[in-house]
Amino acid sequence: MKEKLPKHIAIIMDGNGRWAKLKNRPRTFGHRKGITVVKDVIEYCCKRGINFLTLFAFSSENWQRPQTEVKALMGFLKKYLASELSWLIELGVRFNVIGNIDRLPQDVRDVALNAMEKTAGQKKMILNLALSYGSKEEIIRAVKKICKDVKDGKINIEDLDEKLFSSYLDTSGQPEPDLLIRTSGEYRISNFLLWQIAYTELFFTNTLWPDFTIEELELAIKEYMKRERRFGKI
Numbered sequence: 001m002k003e004k005l006p007k008h009i010a011i012i013m014d015g016n017g018r019w020a021k022l023k024n025r026p027r028t029f030g031h032r033k034g035i036t037v038v039k040d041v042i043e044y045c046c047k048r049g050i051n052f053l054t055l056f057a058f059s060s061e062n063w064q065r066p067q068t069e070v071k072a073l074m075g076f077l078k079k080y081l082a083s084e085l086s087w088l089i090e091l092g093v094r095f096n097v098i099g100n101i102d103r104l105p106q107d108v109r110d111v112a113l114n115a116m117e118k119t120a121g122q123k124k125m126i127l128n129l130a131l132s133y134g135s136k137e138e139i140i141r142a143v144k145k146i147c148k149d150v151k152d153g154k155i156n157i158e159d160l161d162e163k164l165f166s167s168y169l170d171t172s173g174q175p176e177p178d179l180l181i182r183t184s185g186e187y188r189i190s191n192f193l194l195w196q197i198a199y200t201e202l203f204f205t206n207t208l209w210p211d212f213t214i215e216e217l218e219l220a221i222k223e224y225m226k227r228e229r230r231f232g233k234i
């Protein structure tokens with residue numbers, strides 16, 4: 001059964017705000033609880049033998065939320081990365097950010113870049129945290145880089161194929177997700193990894209992210225392992 005484990009799991013962590021509202025608490029209370037679930041999921045995936053884990057933490061559209069919430073989210077992120085860095089290293093996790101990192105506040109960006117540098121040698125699992133991430137924006141960035149490299153004579157336009165295009169994306173060098181999980185009962189991709197999930201298996205659950213458990217993650221993995229992936233073949 002082990003050989004059928006997904007090598008790469010991507011998760012749209014949704015429902016923190018609604019979870020808090022159901023408990024008559026501020027949205028930030030839900031985000032704080034959601035962070036504890038993130039830690040459980042990272043540890044489980046690392047120990048289970050999942051090689052890549054990509055978590056959608058903050059989208060390019062999320063900047064439009066109330067500034068108080070955005071500021072709180074950035075604060076949680078900064079505190080988490082600083083406090084859990086040694087734990088990630090102990091687990092053997094290499095931390096990586098995908099998205100427009102230049103839009104992050106300087107202090108948050110510094111902490112993220114430091115975590116990437118300090119964990120660069122870890123080999124057990126790569127953890128991609130999608131921050132200020134939008135797939136359409138990512139694709140446009142890739143196209144601009146390709147155009148520049150063609151103009152500079154670094155690549156020939158005739159050599160452009162899917163493999164070369166993928167090398168310009170934020171997930172360059174990584175396998176595409178085998179399994180995408182979305183919590184909270186929404187059935188949308190929400191501008192997440194649009195290129196990378198062309199043949200990804202999808203799993204949707206009504207569970208709000210703060211209530212998401214390792215048992216439900218195992219259920220999603222077991223469901224994935226039952227599916228036959230043909231990739232367009234018979």
